[in-house]
Amino acid sequence: MRYAMARRPGRSLRIRLVAATCALLAAVCATIGLVTTVALNAFLAGRLDAQLAAAADRSLVAAGGSPPAWRGTDHKLDEGVNFLLVPGQAAETLGARISDGVLQDAAVLDGAGTPQNVPAEVAAPLLHVPVDGRAHTRTLEDLGEYRVQAVRTADGDVVITGLSMDAVRSTVNRLAAVEVLLILTGLIGAGFAGDSIIRRALRPLRRVAATAVGVTQLRLDRGEVADLARVPFIYTDPETEVGQVGAALNRLLDHVGAALTARHASELRVRRFVADASHELRTPLAAISGYAQLTRRGDERIGPRTTHALCRIESEAARMTSLVEDLLLLARLDAGRPLEREEVDLARLAADAVGDAHAAAPDREWRLELPGPGCPVTVLGDATRLHQVLANLLGNARSHTPPGTRVTTEVIGRAGEVMLRVADDGPGIPADLLPHVFERFARADSSRSRAAGSTGLGLSIVAAVVHAHGGHAEVTSRPGRTAFTVYLPAAPPRPARRAAVLQGAPDPRRPPGRGAPARPDGAGAAHSRG
Incomplete structure (x- = not known):
């Protein structure tokens, strides 16, 4: 009872093995996915920084001049960001000029290579970009994240060049989504496959457990116990863990069977002794009681003490007779003697x-x-x-x-x-x-x-x-x-x-080998105490 109260609810070994395998596989896949995503993000960010450095160099070279002729003379653009029209600048390239700490101009190239002005309030975060020739990340409202680099021109102005990070983020997110989908699909498949493999691997253990359960359902406390079931030989291989358990259980059942055989033999000897002793004691007890009664009823005069002693002899003889009859009845019932039906x-x-x-x-x-x-x-x-x-x-x-x-x-x-x-x-x-x-x-x-x-x-x-x-x-x-x-x-x-x-079935009232059944009204049934 104490063990039942202290025992915590658990799961089967198969479920725990499948869960542990899936958890380990999930951890490995998550680690691989995380490392892959981080590595890809670092690679794409490095390549974007290299592109940004090249674009910043082009912007610095063209920062003070007029719009090049190859962009067309009919194009109108503030001279502050004319460096965006330098050949080689990619779409969504950001350009801005800061003079004396004031944002002068800011624009972004669209897909057709046409600069689009950026409002000052949107480009305000660019005022705080360090002028160190290194790439930094800034988020511009309605434009998204940009990697920007600030350089100083010969006239003291600050020219800022930026490249959008949307392509990097989109690629990394797409890779993460694919990895998550593959991991989930792999875990589901691994769970079903692992469950099938583990179920097959644990089949010998279930056979061992079935053998043990079958033994526990037998009545082992009394009577002759039939040959106890054993674990099949194929599940007792000492080279495997389950085989070791099966072999140990068979050895245990051998010892239990031997002990039960010895116990049954001892019970038979005691039962036979009790039955024989009870049967043999009935005659001398009847003789003692008869002789005591005969002595009291004789013609000889006996004293009161002798009369009392004879009464006690009769009383104790009757009590011992009752005990002997009870022992004999129990011995017959233990032996399975059939009763009247x-x-x-x-x-x-x-x-x-x-x-x-x-x-x-x-x-x-x-x-x-x-x-x-x-x-x-x-x-x-x-x-x-x-x-x-x-x-x-x-x-x-x-x-x-x-x-x-x-x-x-x-x-x-x-x-x-x-x-x-x-x-x-x-x-x-x-x-x-x-x-x-x-x-x-x-x-x-x-x-x-x-x-x-x-x-x-x-x-x-x-x-x-x-x-x-x-x-x-x-x-x-x-x-x-x-x-x-x-x-x-x-x-x-x-x-x-x-x-x-x-229909040919035997009458349940009639024991095997008996003649006519008892009267339906139960008349004639003995009502003695027995």
């Missing part, structure tokens, strides 16, 4: 048992709650043993509760099962004893006295008999409320049984 009306059985309990202990309040006439509470089983279940539960309540306790017996029919509950308002069962009440020779402490001389086998017989009938027993207890609940499979409806017989 007939229709048993639990309502009638409960009424008889409660009546017996009331006669035995009239100082307690005995209540019986039965379902209505339209709710059958019939089961297929051994009436004698089922009566013993009720007698043991009522006797347990009688033995471990004080006078005046209310004991309620309920019989409830539900879908496919019948529920039998015996509840009392006594002091309850100690919490440390509650998980062990159905174990053999379980003893209560002083909170539930043993004044009646219980053998400690009554509730274990209840659990064994109920289990032999295909049901189970439960107990809940707190001060003022202790309830033992028995669940038994309900008998199938008679039309269903008749249809099964007509």
Whole structure:
């Protein structure tokens, strides 16, 4: 329970491996993409700076002259930026002249090579370009980013030449988009491919896990255990990690199988010993009790002390006989001896048992709650043993509760099962004893006295008999409320049984090898305590 609370929710190994592989691949691709993008940006920026340096040199050479003739005499341009008309200047080349710290003129060449004037407020950032002959980046409103370089002419004016960075930015962005698309596509493809590869690689591990799960579903606490499944030989290769796990699991299962075989053999020896000893003790116990009764009823006069001793001999012989009978019954149930199979009306059985309990202990309040006439509470089983279940539960309540306790017996029919509950308002069962009440020779402490001389086998017989009938027993207890609940499979409806017989299926009421079934009304069922 503590482990379940401390365990954190996790994912399967396959998902974690695929996620780790994709994460590593994504990191590598992102690093490659980032380095590629940065390298391309640096390369394009360097080439743009080289072009800018050449354009600035041309602008400096032509800074003081008039417009060249090869540009045409009909073109009107302020003389301040006539250096833009020098051959070799590319489209979107920016030119500006600053004189005495005042921006005189600024223009940009369009795609046709025609200068377009730039308003002073747009070109204002150019006033702060350092005149150091190096390239700088400036952002001009409505024009975008420019790499600009400022040089000083012979007359002291500052000539600024700039080239647009739109082409560089567009190329870098296009490369980044292509890289992102390729990385995402590659990660998706790698995820599916990796999942398929890892799923195939982990198939032996799933086979090992399936073997372990199959073993955990077996009942290993009692009875003979069939040959435990083993991991196939092909999954036990010691050269692989999964093979090492499979081989280790097979060795573990070998040890477990050997231990279970030894445990079953020991159980058989103990069970045979208990059955033989119980059977052999019945005759001498009957003889002891008979001789004690014969001595007391003889013609010889015996003293009161001898009479008391004989009474005690008879009492202890009866108690030991009851213990021996209980041990013999448990040994037979453990050995899987078949029980009688007939229709048993639990309502009638409960009424008889409660009546017996009331006669035995009239100082307690005995209540019986039965379902209505339209709710059958019939089961297929051994009436004698089922009566013993009720007698043991009522006797347990009688033995471990004080006078005046209310004991309620309920019989409830539900879908496919019948529920039998015996509840009392006594002091309850100690919490440390509650998980062990159905174990053999379980003893209560002083909170539930043993004044009646219980053998400690009554509730274990209840659990064994109920289990032999295909049901189970439960107990809940707190001060003022202790309830033992028995669940038994309900008998199938008679039309269903008749249809099964007509189709050739065996009658579920009739055990193999028996003759005629029991009477439908359940008459003739034994109601002794057994």
